[in-house]
Amino acid sequence: MKNNFQARHVLITGASRGFGKELAYAFAEKGARVDIVGRDSKQLQRVSQCIRHLSKQPSHFFSADLSKTSVQNNLLAAVRHTSGQVDVLVNAAGLPGFGPIVSFQAADLKKVLAVNTLVPLELSRQLIQGWQGENRSGMIINIASLAGQLPLPYASIHAASKAAMIAFTTSLRYELRRWPIQLLTVSPSLLATGHFDQETRRYLKHQSLVDQLSAALLKQSQLDPAKAAKRVIKAAEMGKSELDLPYATTGLVQLYNLCSAPVRALIANRYQLKK
Numbered sequence: 001m002k003n004n005f006q007a008r009h010v011l012i013t014g015a016s017r018g019f020g021k022e023l024a025y026a027f028a029e030k031g032a033r034v035d036i037v038g039r040d041s042k043q044l045q046r047v048s049q050c051i052r053h054l055s056k057q058p059s060h061f062f063s064a065d066l067s068k069t070s071v072q073n074n075l076l077a078a079v080r081h082t083s084g085q086v087d088v089l090v091n092a093a094g095l096p097g098f099g100p101i102v103s104f105q106a107a108d109l110k111k112v113l114a115v116n117t118l119v120p121l122e123l124s125r126q127l128i129q130g131w132q133g134e135n136r137s138g139m140i141i142n143i144a145s146l147a148g149q150l151p152l153p154y155a156s157i158h159a160a161s162k163a164a165m166i167a168f169t170t171s172l173r174y175e176l177r178r179w180p181i182q183l184l185t186v187s188p189s190l191l192a193t194g195h196f197d198q199e200t201r202r203y204l205k206h207q208s209l210v211d212q213l214s215a216a217l218l219k220q221s222q223l224d225p226a227k228a229a230k231r232v233i234k235a236a237e238m239g240k241s242e243l244d245l246p247y248a249t250t251g252l253v254q255l256y257n258l259c260s261a262p263v264r265a266l267i268a269n270r271y272q273l274k275k
């Protein structure tokens with residue numbers, strides 16, 4: 001095992017619920033000192049209590065709207081002031097960003113891109129600057145999405161926000177090769193958190209029996225976020241740079257890249273595309 005998280009200071013955004021919350025619990029089980037960020041302070045308080053119980057370490061929560069520039073500028077300083085320098089940043093906060101492009105108001109579009117892309121990039125930039133200045137090691141785990149590698153119809157904003165995150169992390173990995181800074185990109189397909197409920201299925205055809213069966217299969221194949229979180233921790237312990245969840249989606253992406261025209265036609269055919 002390359003990395004040990006016992007007593008390491010882990011900061012997780014979007015940990016009031018969903019995947020971020022499960023990642024917080026999984027890190028806590030490894031004895032990490034986990035701080036969490038989100039907007040819902042009641043929920044954050046509950047999660048923070050559970051973290052303390054699991055880790056036997058202190059845990060603080062920061063109730064903040066990450067789409068606000070002032071929060072993006074001041075969050076890390078507030079965290080450092082309360083509980084010291086961050087060793088591991090997990091960018092899990094996210095908004096879905098699904099639907100026809102014309103259904104988005106400019107403000108909604110900007111909010112999705114801010115929370116999903118700008119915030120992870122900016123927090124990473126600030127942390128790396130601090131780590132390099134203090135000559136210390138660090139790790140950033142970016143929760144991207146399969147859609148960043150394999151965009152689906154009616155997911156343009158979501159896919160764009162996650163593709164940017166993936167490209168950012170890959171480029172940065174080259175740049176930081178000589179520094180003790182590790183970067184892990186996680187690309188989940190579907191997690192059973194409720195995040196994408198309605199958003200994807202709404203646009204599927206559901207006409208033929210095959211469509212109905214595959215829609216049902218899609219629902220069944222949603223990953224248990226607690227199990228997925230444990231896989232992320234294992235990948236981080238092993239010092240991996242990329243993790244697709246489930247593993248089989250790596251093959252899917254390879255197939256898409258190898259013969260993108262027929263695969264794209266197949267994808268388009270599954271959806272009720274509007275003129």
Ligand SMILES: NC(=O)c1ccc[n+]([C@@H]2O[C@H](COP(=O)([O-])OP(=O)(O)OC[C@H]3O[C@@H](n4cnc5c(N)ncnc54)[C@H](OP(=O)(O)O)[C@@H]3O)[C@@H](O)[C@H]2O)c1
Pocket residue numbers: 013014015016017018019020037038039040041043064065066067091092093094095096115143144145146187188189190191192193194195196
């Ligand atoms: N679920 C999936 O199928 C799936 C698939 C691929 C990738 N992902 C990615 O995995 C990550 C977690 O997804 P999830 O399913 O756990 O989503 P979720 O259940 O909707 O949780 C999203 C989290 O982000 C936080 N958040 C949203 N907007 C925020 C803001 N403006 N400021 C601060 N926090 C904010 C929410 O906290 P508050 O409400 O308290 O602010 C919440 O803790 C996301 O980045 C998502 O894109 C999910």
